[in-house]
Amino acid sequence: MSRDRRILERCFRSLRRNSRELEVEENLVIPLLQEILGYNEQDWQQQPKVKSSRPDFYVHPKSALGTYPPYLIIEVKAANGRISKHRWQLRQYLKTSGALFGLLTNGYDFQIFFNHEGNIVPILECSQTELLQPSYFDRFKTLLWKKSAIKTINALAQRRLNFVGLTQAISKVVGRDISSLLRQQSPVVTENERGKKSMIITVFNNKGGVGKTTLTINLGAALNRLGYRVLLIDIDAQANLTMGLGLDPLQDVEEKGYKDVTDLLLNPKVTLSQVVIRKEWPNTRLDLVPSHIRLSDKEPDLIRTLDIDRVLQRKIGNNHDYDFIFIDAPPSFGKVNSIALMAADGVLIPTQLSPYPIRAIEYVIKRLKEVQSFRGDDLVFLGVAISMYDKRSSTFNTNMKNRLLEMLERCEEEDSNNLLFPEYTWIPRLNVVSLSAEKGCPIFDYQPIQGEQNSLEDARECYLALAKHLLQILRGVKR
Numbered sequence: 001m002s003r004d005r006r007i008l009e010r011c012f013r014s015l016r017r018n019s020r021e022l023e024v025e026e027n028l029v030i031p032l033l034q035e036i037l038g039y040n041e042q043d044w045q046q047q048p049k050v051k052s053s054r055p056d057f058y059v060h061p062k063s064a065l066g067t068y069p070p071y072l073i074i075e076v077k078a079a080n081g082r083i084s085k086h087r088w089q090l091r092q093y094l095k096t097s098g099a100l101f102g103l104l105t106n107g108y109d110f111q112i113f114f115n116h117e118g119n120i121v122p123i124l125e126c127s128q129t130e131l132l133q134p135s136y137f138d139r140f141k142t143l144l145w146k147k148s149a150i151k152t153i154n155a156l157a158q159r160r161l162n163f164v165g166l167t168q169a170i171s172k173v174v175g176r177d178i179s180s181l182l183r184q185q186s187p188v189v190t191e192n193e194r195g196k197k198s199m200i201i202t203v204f205n206n207k208g209g210v211g212k213t214t215l216t217i218n219l220g221a222a223l224n225r226l227g228y229r230v231l232l233i234d235i236d237a238q239a240n241l242t243m244g245l246g247l248d249p250l251q252d253v254e255e256k257g258y259k260d261v262t263d264l265l266l267n268p269k270v271t272l273s274q275v276v277i278r279k280e281w282p283n284t285r286l287d288l289v290p291s292h293i294r295l296s297d298k299e300p301d302l303i304r305t306l307d308i309d310r311v312l313q314r315k316i317g318n319n320h321d322y323d324f325i326f327i328d329a330p331p332s333f334g335k336v337n338s339i340a341l342m343a344a345d346g347v348l349i350p351t352q353l354s355p356y357p358i359r360a361i362e363y364v365i366k367r368l369k370e371v372q373s374f375r376g377d378d379l380v381f382l383g384v385a386i387s388m389y390d391k392r393s394s395t396f397n398t399n400m401k402n403r404l405l406e407m408l409e410r411c412e413e414e415d416s417n418n419l420l421f422p423e424y425t426w427i428p429r430l431n432v433v434s435l436s437a438e439k440g441c442p443i444f445d446y447q448p449i450q451g452e453q454n455s456l457e458d459a460r461e462c463y464l465a466l467a468k469h470l471l472q473i474l475r476g477v478k479r
């Protein structure tokens with residue numbers, strides 16, 4: 001056995017299953033850094049403040065040319081803790097610090113992550129016993145030792161190496177192509193017949209009243225403000241989306257002889273363009289497929305109709321001119337929801353930051369996975385957007401955020417931290433938001449009364465930030 005592995009074995013023997021985090025740091029992590037990976041004390045900081053976080057170790061060789069991004073962040077847990085529960089935390093540290101690598105360990109299990117410009121993927125996972133084997137140990141050391149750190153940082157700083165090159169180098173070390181892992185995390189934008197990219201997004205959460213409809217309207221409006229053509233499809237018999245855009249399902253749709261979503265779903269001859277109503281305000285233009293309460297009576301007809309699950313997908317087809325189509329689904333797991341999920345390229349889950357809505361997401365994701373495996377193609381989970389949060393309760397929000405991240409970690413194999421939309425996109429609870437829906441217009445066309453100007457601007461900014469974040473997720477990706 002090599003000298004390095006003998007040292008490692010000695011470190012492992014000094015740990016017990018009840019060793020606390022500090023013991024894991026002192027008995028394993030520090031000797032590992034010093035005696036095996038070749039760093040000295042100036043090369044790392046313990047618990048430094050990195051923006052708003054404090055990772056356990058921040059490792060960056062003093063002698064390297066570049067100072068940013070840092071090479072390695074290490075997050076240490078007590079020996080009896082399951083490290084999988086803490087992956088989200090390390091991901092968060094990697095994101096805020098921009099570090100290239102992250103190591104998560106409780107002294108018994110080890111996971112190394114690679115941070116590719118915010119896209120974080122696991123590259124090596126092993127137990128104590130495995131790490132003592134040359135095949136794991138050599139890869140572990142090649143990735144993390146000081147020589148590699150200096151070589152990589154210098155090459156990046158001098159632009160002799162870019163992220164593509166680094167990804168290839170890491171793939172060689174770990175013996176599998178990690179670029180495919182990075183690709184898998186990118187959502188998909190479809191191209192229609194005119195060669196135009198478009199995306200159909202179903203806004204989905206079986207928990208009622210979490211802000212789905214309001215978010216759909218104003219996110220759609222924000223995208224329109226940014227120059228995109230947007231269609232909103234109301235597939236909820238409550239017809240809140242229809243009303244939120246200023247249309248009364250009875251007076252403005254039925255009595256005027258317009259068709260609604262029920263016709264689109266159940267009448268094979270009705271096409272998408274026949275059910276679209278255009279709504280224009282001074283600042284926003286949105287197309288709408290309206291809904292009507294009669295949709296609720298049609299559940300038996302929907303169930304009876306052959307291949308109904310794919311009807312909306314077929315009706316939307318490729319022959320349209322929209323950049324974004326949002327489907328506002330009802331808060332249930334009924335037939336209408338299967339139709340909405342079968343038609344989508346991506347799913348967006350809005351939630352409030354409170355215990356019951358967070359619990360509900362677990363079921364939503366389970367359902368999503370069922371549909372994903374049934375479809376057998378790409379149905380991308382775009383992420384969780386936060387709605388109606390109370391800006392004043394910051395401790396409560398942090399607790400809820402952590403609970404949500406833990407829950408996402410439990411449900412999703414990878415990338416849970418990327419799934420939660422960043423805080424600057426969260427929509428606060430503001431009266432102007434509900435008032436604009438009541439007035440039947442998007443937030444960008446709401447006329448404020450005295451004293452509402454600031455919160456109106458706040459709300460508009462958040463929806464625009466949400467829209468830009470969504471665009472960022474979709475940027476440059478095509479099928």
Ligand SMILES: Nc1ncnc2c1ncn2[C@@H]1O[C@H](COP(=O)(O)OP(=O)(O)OP(=O)(O)O)[C@@H](O)[C@H]1O
Pocket residue numbers: 207208209210211212213214215236238240329330331387388389427428429430431433434435437
């Ligand atoms: N950011 C916000 N600030 C204040 N009120 C809001 C906000 N977002 C939504 N609301 C209000 O909360 C209520 C529920 O919102 P919304 O109808 O969008 O939820 P939903 O999830 O679509 O409900 P459902 O499950 O019934 O379809 C509405 O009265 C709406 O005006």
Ligand SMILES: [Mg+2]
Pocket residue numbers: 212213214236240241328329330
């Ligand atoms: Mg709704």
